[in-house]
Amino acid sequence: MSILVALPVLLPLLAAALSLAFNTFPRVQRVLGVIVLSAIVVDASVLLAHVDRAGPAVLRMGGYSPPIGITLVADRLSALLLLVSAVVTLAVLVFSIGQRITDYGRGTASNTFHPMYLVLCAGVALCYVTGDLFTLFVGFEIMLSASYVLITRRTTAQRVRASMTYVIVSLTSSLLFITMTALVYAATGTVNLADLADKVAQLPPGIRTSLGLFTVVVFGIKAALVPLHFWLPDSYPTAPAPVTAVFAGLLTKVGVYALIRTQTLIFTSEAIWTLLLVTALLTMIVGALGALAQNDINRMMSFLLVSHIGYMLFGLALYTEIGLTGVILYVVHHITVQASLFLVGGLITRHTGTVSLRAMSGVATAYPLVAVLFAIPALSLAGVPPFSGFVAKIALLRAGAESATFTAYLVTGAAVLTSLLSLYAVTKIWVGAFWGKTRPPYEDPDPTDEVTVGTGNTSRGMVSATAALVAVGVAIAVFAGPLAGISGRAANDLIDGKSYREAVLGAAR
């Protein structure tokens, strides 16, 4: 069974190589991408079922026994995130094939999108399943290098500045990551996460706290915590809709996952971490207020993304089982919902030819299906019952109320306020874009670039991919019971930490 842990990393990498070899046959590339990502969805579901039944699956690369050598580990949390990410990447791939962003200009074949997209999927999967800090760095780099190529493909004068910011900020965070790995290695002499859990606990508290704070900064840049968020709303909206969707859905969540993993396994804390709680509060409020000031629909959703990262931090900072259950539910819900919102943003732009809320109107009359596809994830994001956001939010709010300290109450209040502000922000989009008199689509401002807009219609692939992702979001709410069950068990594993350590190092330790 343990080979299942490696497949989500190996398959896309091999397929990327194959995809490059077939770069003059776009059809082969498309079919290959869809087949490989579907295979990973199957693989991840089997892995999740297995891990939930039999405990963490461990693969020792090269047969070295840990803590020596590279280990890949999938526990409930990684398997669950692997599954959700695989579903989202598959839907986004179908969408981008439908949008023909995969092709250069009009008609001629592109050879970069498919291989790079598959490499991105491999990097994300490696981050989820890796069992040591340095392989986590390598996973981040695989993912980020692919994302650099995807965001800078066919750059125009307007987009080159934003992608430059993205690349430089990400590179700086990677260099800080190397520094952090060096510090951790100097202090403990190991990079294996399970081994670190034991060794870091023996360090003097001052060194432990500084290392813990360093990890928060490094992963905080990736996860876009306020005040380390400034690069995100600036760079994400400039990429084509499917690329933004997969960045927004997955890349920030990988940062959040790394935070959860390191803060629960290695730098664990007995009580509430007030610093992280205050960061969560700032992230929620600053993101939501930033969203209200925007006119560009994609920028607005990017600020909403920042604001909702705050919820995940909030649950993590509480360090209780119910708090972490809420975080896991929230991450699962948010990956699907944020990705579907950006895809719907792509649909709207394709129809109307503009991203400006002031310029568009009457989408609901002209394209009722798009309105429905927007309304469901938007209400879900704001936490309106009975959608998936409600389930996740209620768990977090309960965790906050149960922790019963002043700061916890304060942040719980802020979480409710942020929900209202998010609802206000999506209402603003609704009023601006969907109501009013129907307008004819605007002309494509740059007919030479890779994305066609303002056609007044969309392809079947785009709509069905978005609809499928929205349906997954609805399914999360319908199957909230079993999902909360598995999230609870995953949170219990995280708080306990023993099953992970024993699975990697053996029961003797």
Place this chain on the structure above:
Amino acid sequence: MTINITMAVLLAGLYSVGFYLLMQRSLMRVILGIVILGHGANLFLQVAGGPPGVPPFAGLSAPEAMVDPLPQAMALTAIVITFALTTFLLALAFRSFVLLGHDEVQDDVEDRRVGTTAERNDLVQEAAP
């Protein structure tokens, strides 16, 4: 673990020069900052392995005299990654130069919006007696 004072001073120098250059307005200096910061980070990874020793070949020398090979392997990986990404960054900077005709880092969209609003307010105030 103890660290050589020369290394500590050198690392401090590399990190401060790197971060200083990263804050500059010119894109070329930003890239040089990334390069120097990358050197610092990779050197740090090496230094984290402990004091120097003999090459770690099994059977040739006693394990106590050997240098720790793991940080060297990690540094090697990190060097390859920083090297490749620096090349990419240079290509991107060249593209930016071709498209925009200069290598200045431009203001953030939000900054520009705040700037134009402030300028408009100044004009309104000047117009009012």
